[in-house]
Amino acid sequence: MSAAMASKLPFLRVREVEKEFGGERRDEPPIKVVDKVSMDIAEGEFIVYLGPSGCGKTTLLRIVGGLESASSGEVVLSGEKVRGPDRRKGMVFQAYASFPWLSVLENIKFGTRYRTDIGKKEKLEISKYYLDLVGLGSYADFYVNRISGGMRQRVAIARTLASAPDILLMDEPFGALDAQTREFLQEQLLEICRVEKKAAIFVTHDVEEAVFLADRAFMFSSRPATIIEEIDIASELGPERDSRTKESESFFHLRNHVRDLMRRQARELQDSSSQ
C-alpha cells in the first residue's frame, strides 16, 4: 500500500453494509440482520461492538472477516475489497475452535503453518513466544481437551496472533473466563495490539470490558443492527490503559453512559417483544 493511498483511504472501511438471511423459500420471509452499517477504522485502532443479544454483531464481524458475504454494501481493507476469508483477517470465534488432535503448542504453531514470510525456526520461536504470552507455557504438550475452556480460548487467541493478521476479529473471546484471567488477558491483549500496532474489532457484552479496551465503541440497536451511538473512548480515557484505569473518574462516567445505553436497548427489546 502506498503512502498516498494510505492518506486517502482508511485502513478498514465498512460501507453501507446490509445483510439479510433466508428468503430462499417462499413461506419464509428474509430476515434483515444488519442494516446500513458504515464505519471507518484506522490502523492500530481498537474497536468494540456492543449490542443486545441476537442483534447481528457476530454477523457483521463475519462479514468484515469475509466469512459471510454482505447482501449489499462492501468492506474494504487497505484499499482492497474483502471477498473472502484469508490470513489478513484473523478470527477468534465465540466457541472453542482449537483442534483437539493437536497439543497446545501444536495448535498455536498451526497459526504459522501457512505463513511464507518466515522460516521453520522462526515459526517455532513465534509459537513459543505466544504460548508464553497467553500464560500456557507449562501446558505446551497438553491436548486441548485436557485443559479448561478458558485455556482453550487463550490457545485460539495465541493461534490467531501467531498467524500475524492485519486485523484481529474477536467474538466474545473472554466470555467464558473468570474475572482474574479476563482482566489479565485484557491487559495482555491491549499490550499486544499496541506493540504490534494491530487493529482489532472486539465483540463483548461486558460494559467494563468494552470501556477498558476500546479506542472507539459502537453501540448497536436490536435486530437489524444499526449504529445507535459511536462512543469515542480514547479521547476521554487516553490511549494508555492499565489496572488503575478502571478506578479513574472518566472511566466511571463512560461506563455509566454505556451501561445506560445498554439498558435502554434491552428495555426497548422487551417492549417490542411483549407487544
Add this chain to the structure above:
Amino acid sequence: MVDATGGAAARRRQLLASLVAFRGKSNARANFALGIAAFALFIAVWYSIVLTGTVPERFLPLPGTVVQTMLRLLTEAHFLNDIWVSVARVWGAFLLSALFAVPIGIWMSNYRLVAALLEPIVDFIRYLPVPALVPLLIIWFGIGEASKIAVLWMGTFFQLVLLVTDDAKRIPREFVESGFTLGAKPNQITRDILLPAMLPSLVDNLRITLGWCWTWIIVAEIVAAKSGIGHYIWSMRRFLKTPEVMSGILVIGIIGLLTDQAIRAWHRRHFRYL
C-alpha cells in the same frame, strides 16, 4: 479388620448398585467378569441341550467336539488355504472400496455439485440387496476372483461413501473457517484439518465396513466358488458334517473378533486425545 471387611462389603454393594442403575458408571473388571459369566452360561445351556438328547448330536455337536474339529482343521493345509483365500478377498475388496469411498465421500461433503450429482445414484444402489446382485455380477465377471471382489465392493462402497460424507460434514464449521482465516487454501484445509478431524470416526466406520465384508464374502463363496471358508462350509453341509460346518463359522467369528479388537486397540492408542 472388621472395618476392612465392612468396607469391602460396602464396595460390593456399591458396585452392584451401579451395575443396575439407569445409565450407571461402568467398571471394566465387572464388565469382563459378567461377559465371561454369560458366555459360560451359554456353553452350559448348549451342553445340557445335547446331553439331555433334546437335539440329536448329529445336528448339534458338543462344544468340545466343535473346538476339537476346529483345532484339527487348523493343522490341515486345505482349510488354512481356504482361510487365507477368504481373508485376502475380504481385505482386497475392503481396501479397494475404501480407496474409492474416502476421497469421493470427502469430495461430496466439500462440493455441492458432486453431492447433488452422486447422492441419488448412491442412495439408489445402496438399497439394492447385495444377494440379488450376485447372479448379475457372476454373469458379468464370471466365477473367478473378480466377481467376489465385485460383490464385496458393491456391498460396501455405497454405504461407506455416505458414512464418510457424514463424518466430513460433522466437522465443526469453526474448524474449517479457522483454517481459512489462518491462510489455508481449500485443499490444505481438507488435508490439514478435515482429515485429521474426521479420522477417529472414519476409522470406526472402516472397521464396521470390514465386518460387512465378511457377511458378503460368505454369500459370494456359497453361491459360486471353489475355495474360501464359505465354500468349505457349504461343501461340508452336503455330507452333514455339522462339526466342520460349525468350525468354519467359528473361525470367521474369531477372525472378525480379533481384527475388530486389534483396530479398536490401535484406535485407542492413536487417538489418545479423545
